[in-house]
Amino acid sequence: MAVKIFLNEDELPRQWYNIAADMPNPMQPPLHPGTGQPLGPDDLAPVFPMNLIEQEVSQERWIDIPEPVLDKLLIWRPSPLYRAVKLEQHLKCPVKIYYKNEGVSPAGSHKPNTAIPQVYYNKVFGIKRIATETGAGQWGSALSFACSQFGLEAKVYMVRISYEQKPYRRLMMNTWGATCVPSPSTETEAGRKMLAIDPNSPGSLGIAISEAVEDAVTSEAHGRPLTRYSLGSVLNHVLLHQTIIGLEAEKQLAKTGDYPDIVIGCAGGGSNFAGCAFPFVRDKIAGKQVQIIAVEPTSCPTMTRGPFTYDFGDTVQMTPLLPMHTLGHGFVPAPIHAGGLRYHGMAPLVSQLVMDGLIEPRAVAQLETFAAGVTWARTEGFISAPETNHALAAVIQEAKKAKEEGKEKVILVNWSGHGLVDLAAYDAYFQGKLADHELPQEDIDQALKALEGFPKPKM
Amino acid sequence: MNESSACPPYVDKEIRCPRLGGPVTFAYCRVERGDLPCPRAIGCWRAYFDVEKLFLDLLGPEEFATCFFTPPQPKVLSLIELIEKARRVIEQKEQP
Incomplete structure (x- = not known):
């Protein structure tokens, strides 16, 4: 009896499956929190590249996995x-x-399965740098790994209390070349405001997300490489x-x-x-x-x-x-x-x-x-x-x-x-x-x- | 929040934060949203002391209800709103 069943590398799937094409009841569109109207691609464009937004709303059953993504996935796939x-x-x-x-x-988890393609699509869209937040560090480390594979800069805002308590994930990020800073940081307006109130603030996921989004949206104005934001679940x-x-x-x-x-x-x-x-x-x-x-x-x-x-x-x-x-x-x-x-x-x-x-x-x-x-x-x-x-x-x-x-x-x-x-x-x-x-x-x-x-x- | 009456019964007691995946003390949960507690603080700490009563005393009934039982304003807390906030940062920088 075989304990491990392997696939050869040439058996790696070449397409992702999009269940939206087969939903018995089609998905209803997300609503703009302000207007209550369906969100349009342009609403999210400041934080996500358009090629990922297109995937977010795609109804195509099968979506080709780009060769450069397959090349990176082969590091550990087929699992x-x-x-x-x-x-x-x-x-x-x-x-x-x-x-x-x-x-x-x-x-060490499934997270790089999406980190790799997200970074790739950012890269082909001309993005040079990705900002994200992380709590315990699982998503931050996966994204850092992916950015290192495609030569993009990664900036991770890690909730300060986790940053101080959990060095191992932070060190993983550093090893992959990412810049991981404790949030609140002095690098964004959101962070500086919080530090002005409490210089010893332990941070929170809310502040960290605020910093990551601000980092992405203001990157060009601040003379940083073109930056977008990345999310590791739900979407x-x-x-x-x-x-x-x-x-x-x-x-x-x-x-x-x-x-x-x-x-x-x-x-x-x-x-x-x-x-x-x-x-x-x-x-x-x-x-x-x-x-x-x-x-x-x-x-x-x-x-x-x-x-x-x-x-x-x-x-x-x-x-x-x-x-x-x-x-x-x-x-x-x-x-x-x-x-x-x-x-x-x-x-x-x-x-x-x-x-x-x-x-x-x-x-x-x-x-x-x-x-x-x-x-x-x-x-x-x-x-x-x-x-x-x-x-x-x-x-x-x-x-x-x-x-x-x-x-x-x-x-x-x-x-x-x-x-x-x-x-x-x-x-x-x-x-x-x-x-x-x-x-x-x-x-x-x-x-x-x-x-x-x-x-x-x-x- | 009334700092003088905000001293938690467990100063050093740590529990694992379900959002961060690591240990936190009550001092963190109490001010997780700046001057306001984490919306999950009651559920996380009710096994250890009467955290509801503490927050009712500290916040008063109205702010308590706002903090724990009503959703925040979507405009303030959504990603779209964060984008708008960030754009204002740029505008302020560009102003002479």
């Missing part, structure tokens, strides 16, 4: 598909478990770039003769889940029998308990209004050790597919996710990122369910990244410092009151 034999033996359930190992990328073009995961998995599974009964991924902003799942959602739309599960934390249940409405696209309310599942941006999640699952609003494409009944959302409690991660580490060997553990918990649930039902099943899961830079979370788990926090319904109801008066999408 191996593993058969989780040791876990299967441990569980003693009638399942075959396959996992796509996205932890093999230079940055359509980000999910598009991630579909290479599922497209590879399809080819690899074909080599085994298996097709998944269940596809599982963890879903924060939705990009790694969508990347693995969307090619299989396409099959499901075409009539194939496949269960597709998006896993989220019980403490931040945006899909399993939130309604479908308009809300801001990220936790700091800085992206345009998009239709998505949400608990409202007044929602206050319980502490949870999965920074990548911090979005209170799911990607609009994923939200719509949940509404269409093509994706099944599931919430898993924090302690169960860490238990799954430890079981995984002690069987398969790899130490998972805390957010990846959500998907692994669902894998174990489904394996046990198959045993109870007496059914043989094939499960595919996206192993979205390793947890080697987040071992403190495991330490907290082992020391018994973590607790489960299920959000009471009255808390959700209270948060949702904040959304009254917002426009509702067509159902």
